[in-house]
Amino acid sequence: MKSYRKYMTSKIAWYVLTFVVAVFLNFLLPRLIPGNPVSTIVSKITSGMADTNSIKRVYETFEKEFGLNKPIWEQFMIYVSNLIHGNMGTSFGQYPRKVTDILASSIVWTIGLQLPAIIVSWILGNVLGVLAAYIKKGFDRVLFPVFLFISCIPSFGFAIVMVWLFAVALKIAPASGGYAFDMIPSPTLSFFLSVLQHYQLPFWSIVLVGIGGQSLGMREMSIYELNADYVKYCRLLGLKDSKIVKYVFKNAVLPQITGLALSLGTMVGGALITEIVFSYPGLGSVLFNAIAAQDFPLISGCTLLITTGVLVANFLVDIVYGLIDPRIKVAQQE
Amino acid sequence: MAEMLLQVENLKSVYKTRFNERIVAVDDVSFNLENGKCLGIAGESGSGKSTLAMSIMGYYHPPLFYESGAIYISGIDIAKLPYNQLREKILGKEIAYIPQAAMNALNPTQKIINLVADVMKEHVKGITINEIKKIAEERFETLNLPKDVLQRYPIELSGGMKQRTVIAISTILNPKILVADEPTSALDVTSQKIVIKLLKDLLKRGFIKAMIFITHELPLLYNIADEIIVMYAGEVVESGKAEEIIFDPIHPYSHGLMNSIIVPEKGIKGKKLAVIPGAPPNLKLKLEGCRFFERCQFAKDECKNGRIDIKCANERNYRCVFGVEELKEMYEDDKKPATT
Amino acid sequence: MKGNFKTIFKSGKFDVGLAIFALLLLCIVIFPLLNREDPLKMNYTMFQPPGPNLPLGSDNFGRNELVELIAGGKTSLIIGILAGAIATCIGLIIGLSGGYLGGLVDNVLSSVTNIFIVIPSFIILVLISVSISSRSFLTTALVIGFTSWPWTARAVRAQTISLRNRDHVNLAKVSGYSIPKIIVMEILPYIASYVGMAFILQVASGILSEATISMLGLGPQNTVTLGLMLNWATMYEAHMSGAWWAFVPPVLMIALITFSLNLMNTGLDQVFNPQIRS
Numbered sequence: 001m002k003s004y005r006k007y008m009t010s011k012i013a014w015y016v017l018t019f020v021v022a023v024f025l026n027f028l029l030p031r032l033i034p035g036n037p038v039s040t041i042v043s044k045i046t047s048g049m050a051d052t053n054s055i056k057r058v059y060e061t062f063e064k065e066f067g068l069n070k071p072i073w074e075q076f077m078i079y080v081s082n083l084i085h086g087n088m089g090t091s092f093g094q095y096p097r098k099v100t101d102i103l104a105s106s107i108v109w110t111i112g113l114q115l116p117a118i119i120v121s122w123i124l125g126n127v128l129g130v131l132a133a134y135i136k137k138g139f140d141r142v143l144f145p146v147f148l149f150i151s152c153i154p155s156f157g158f159a160i161v162m163v164w165l166f167a168v169a170l171k172i173a174p175a176s177g178g179y180a181f182d183m184i185p186s187p188t189l190s191f192f193l194s195v196l197q198h199y200q201l202p203f204w205s206i207v208l209v210g211i212g213g214q215s216l217g218m219r220e221m222s223i224y225e226l227n228a229d230y231v232k233y234c235r236l237l238g239l240k241d242s243k244i245v246k247y248v249f250k251n252a253v254l255p256q257i258t259g260l261a262l263s264l265g266t267m268v269g270g271a272l273i274t275e276i277v278f279s280y281p282g283l284g285s286v287l288f289n290a291i292a293a294q295d296f297p298l299i300s301g302c303t304l305l306i307t308t309g310v311l312v313a314n315f316l317v318d319i320v321y322g323l324i325d326p327r328i329k330v331a332q333q334e
Numbered sequence: 335m336a337e338m339l340l341q342v343e344n345l346k347s348v349y350k351t352r353f354n355e356r357i358v359a360v361d362d363v364s365f366n367l368e369n370g371k372c373l374g375i376a377g378e379s380g381s382g383k384s385t386l387a388m389s390i391m392g393y394y395h396p397p398l399f400y401e402s403g404a405i406y407i408s409g410i411d412i413a414k415l416p417y418n419q420l421r422e423k424i425l426g427k428e429i430a431y432i433p434q435a436a437m438n439a440l441n442p443t444q445k446i447i448n449l450v451a452d453v454m455k456e457h458v459k460g461i462t463i464n465e466i467k468k469i470a471e472e473r474f475e476t477l478n479l480p481k482d483v484l485q486r487y488p489i490e491l492s493g494g495m496k497q498r499t500v501i502a503i504s505t506i507l508n509p510k511i512l513v514a515d516e517p518t519s520a521l522d523v524t525s526q527k528i529v530i531k532l533l534k535d536l537l538k539r540g541f542i543k544a545m546i547f548i549t550h551e552l553p554l555l556y557n558i559a560d561e562i563i564v565m566y567a568g569e570v571v572e573s574g575k576a577e578e579i580i581f582d583p584i585h586p587y588s589h590g591l592m593n594s595i596i597v598p599e600k601g602i603k604g605k606k607l608a609v610i611p612g613a614p615p616n617l618k619l620k621l622e623g624c625r626f627f628e629r630c631q632f633a634k635d636e637c638k639n640g641r642i643d644i645k646c647a648n649e650r651n652y653r654c655v656f657g658v659e660e661l662k663e664m665y666e667d668d669k670k671p672a673t674t
Numbered sequence: 675m676k677g678n679f680k681t682i683f684k685s686g687k688f689d690v691g692l693a694i695f696a697l698l699l700l701c702i703v704i705f706p707l708l709n710r711e712d713p714l715k716m717n718y719t720m721f722q723p724p725g726p727n728l729p730l731g732s733d734n735f736g737r738n739e740l741v742e743l744i745a746g747g748k749t750s751l752i753i754g755i756l757a758g759a760i761a762t763c764i765g766l767i768i769g770l771s772g773g774y775l776g777g778l779v780d781n782v783l784s785s786v787t788n789i790f791i792v793i794p795s796f797i798i799l800v801l802i803s804v805s806i807s808s809r810s811f812l813t814t815a816l817v818i819g820f821t822s823w824p825w826t827a828r829a830v831r832a833q834t835i836s837l838r839n840r841d842h843v844n845l846a847k848v849s850g851y852s853i854p855k856i857i858v859m860e861i862l863p864y865i866a867s868y869v870g871m872a873f874i875l876q877v878a879s880g881i882l883s884e885a886t887i888s889m890l891g892l893g894p895q896n897t898v899t900l901g902l903m904l905n906w907a908t909m910y911e912a913h914m915s916g917a918w919w920a921f922v923p924p925v926l927m928i929a930l931i932t933f934s935l936n937l938m939n940t941g942l943d944q945v946f947n948p949q950i951r952s
């Protein structure tokens with residue numbers, strides 16, 4: 001167990017470093033490029049272009065919160081100390097709502113949609129992938145191009161086609177929102193059913209595209225494993241193929257766990273855009289609206305939260321991986 | 335006459351590539367394996383010896399295909415057995431295998447005992463895990479292997495230990511025949527000796543009844559084999575008693591391989607096969623005449639054409655156009671300028 | 675190398691991928707020569723269904739969808755290729771120098787690479803795009819290129835490390851060749867096939883990135899791309915009005931381009947990594 005603690009410590013240190021870099025970039029990038037949003041805001045205030053009182057008030061709040069007239073390193077310290085106190089500023093678009101409040105109410109929807117979708121697509125994709133590698137011939141020849149094609153459709157493109165097909169043309173599912181528009185979120189059965197109904201289309205459009213990508217990776221890993229020496233040896237020991245495929249599945253799926261962690265960023269990105277198509281009340285829609293309204297504090301909050309989410313998910317995957325793969329466990333002992 | 339455990343008759347195996355090329359990797363090979371004996375198969379890499387190992391186990395997996403001939407184990411021609419029956423009745427039970435690269439032969443994410451359990455459950459109906467544990471521990475102890483190896487993952491074992499573990503697993507069901515494909519080539523000298531001793535031990539204790547030992551390292555065969563087959567380009571070029579082949583080779587190829595190790599005590603150590611200049615012929619082509627022609631320093635025009643058949647002389651089989659006396663003379667002539 | 679080229683074409687997957695890609699390319703190149711309509715001109719009414727004059731109908735702005743699709747495909751492809759080239763170059767430089775030089779340089783470079791693999795490139799893309807108020811398709815291509823190099827860098831590094839101690843490299847070292855010369859002469863040729871494959875994948879992912887960023891409303895301006903077409907279709911709720919011709923063609927176009935590229939990549943992979951061949 002000592003070795004595992006070492007593994008953990010190094011992973012934690014690594015993720016803390018990555019997180020610091022992420023925070024830094026989140027602060028720096030929108031302030032560095034000429035014509036950036038922050039300097040635009042500053043110039044609007046100073047030149048009196050923020051004509052109406054309300055806009056002026058909005059910008060001034062921002063200036064006060066982030067100390068825009070101070071040197072950039074001081075601004076960074078203010079930014080970090082704000083973050084530590086859980087303050088991401090006040091939204092421009094939904095003034096005077098706090099950015100953290102808006103994010104808190106939308107992240108539940110995003111996690112609720114994406115976590116199950118990504119896990120389900122990962123499991124289904126891996127099972128199909130190992131089957132395609134093992135059965136080969138017809139199965140592989142048909143499935144491979146199909147998977148590949150599906151994985152090439154952006155999930156939001158898939159989503160828009162699905163809305164049109166199932167919600168507009170066939171009318172068997174609601175087209176948008178996280179629940180019926182005439183409802184108020186409450187712990188009732190009818191609300192729950194409405195959520196479930198609205199869940200289907202976004203869920204499956206993320207799952208189907210994910211299956212494509214995951215199964216391709218798994219197929220390749222499995223083909224690699226099926227060619228490994230131990231497979232031949234097990235066959236020559238007279239073991240059943242079903243048993244050997246189980247070994248192969250386990251060995252191929254372990255790297256797929258890391259594979260999942262690494263493709264998480266892309267998958268989450270695609271899934272966030274999918275939310276826009278469905279006007280799903282998650283982070284994706286919030287980010288989209290924030291961009292449209294040039295609501296800079298909210299954009300910045302979204303990007304930081306999404307990055308953090310991806311980092312946490314990656315970290316958890318790494319921890320789990322270290323626990324279940326004996327190859328890692330032992331490598332740490334040496 | 336001793337009991338024949340394995341009879342291979344005119345066996346021919348081919349590789350078929352995706353691009354419809356045919357490579358005859360085992361060409362018309364015949365031999366017998368008697369009870370209690372160890373047969374050595376020698377040859378360079380690419381001579382078809384590993385393919386021969388797969389073939390005599392009846393293990394034809396694409397791109398390797400069975401072409402013709404027969405392999406009899408306990409009276410059954412396993413070359414024509416459907417894979418499922420072969421797997422159930424023969425593999426691991428009648429004939430077992432030790433792979434070339436035992437380093438990677440074990441599933442990295444499985445404890446040794448679990449593989450042993452899977453193998454035994456596959457072949458012994460209704461066996462319980464406790465019985466398996468008992469049998470495995472006993473066997474490991476008999477073979478001087480630490481018991482706790484069973485509870486380890488392959489990555490935790492050293493190379494030599496892994497190879498010995500593989501040998502113990504392969505023979506746990508007391509198969510009649512053990513096919514060992516270069517079992518020592520990846521090991522250091524000390525581990526090599528231990529492994530050879532272990533294999534001899536298995537034979538002596540009767541856990542296996544006969545063995546086929548494939549290698550490109552001659553000194554090993556001298557230590558363990560009773561009979562030797564020398565392979566070249568998919569064909570048997572010479573076969574006979576081990577001592578005779580090593581000390582008195584007839585075929586120019588065997589001669590080339592062996593003539594440097596006439597004094598075993600000194601010269602034999604560490605000598606490897608690949609001492610003859612040139613490379614084996616491309617088996618994709620249709621070959622005429624003697625396959626060793628291009629590399630043979632004694633080759634004459636008559637070697638070029640037709641099919642060279644196996645000849646029998648002095649209780650030995652060899653594949654050459656020349657007679658035994660003729661060859662001996664050529665070897666003598668060849669030696670003279672070298673000694674002066 | 676000649677033999678290699680022959681085997682490439684023996685791979686059915688590569689052939690099919692190339693055929694699809696060539697066909698799309700041909701359409702993109704030839705169509706504008708035959709039909710000189712301005713893709714941005716609003717000549718029709720909103721969401722006119724497909725008919726004899728308008729094979730793919732019109733979009734929300736009343737533009738000819740087919741003309742727009744071809745023009746969008748072209749811009750998207752150019753963005754993809756530019757972004758792919760930039761990403762491959764950066765990845766190549768970082769991967770080669772880290773992998774070959776080793777030591778501290780490698781530690782720093784591979785840490786940076788790994789950090790940027792974990793931080794979603796999509797987020798950095800948003801952060802940069804938000805800061806640039808006027809974006810041409812060139813800007814978009816540049817930004818995508820500068821955010822998507824880490825994968826290539828990591829792969830190139832691994833390949834370089836495996837080559838670093840080969841005999842021919844050592845020979846060049848003792849012969850006193852300079853480091854850049856060794857890298858170019860003794861390492862690059864061995865990873866060339868790999869880099870080519872990475873480039874193909876980068877082009878595909880560049881096209882997808884463009885679509886993603888455009889959907890967020892941060893795409894290039896004053897032009898038409900496949901992502902922008904999808905963005906407009908979503909904003910103007912083409913799917914709710916049943917105007918499938920406004921979004922199905924761009925979705926298919928994105929999928930077909932990336933599919934053909936991925937297919938070529940798989941074909942090449944089978945040729946260069948024979949283990950997956952069987």
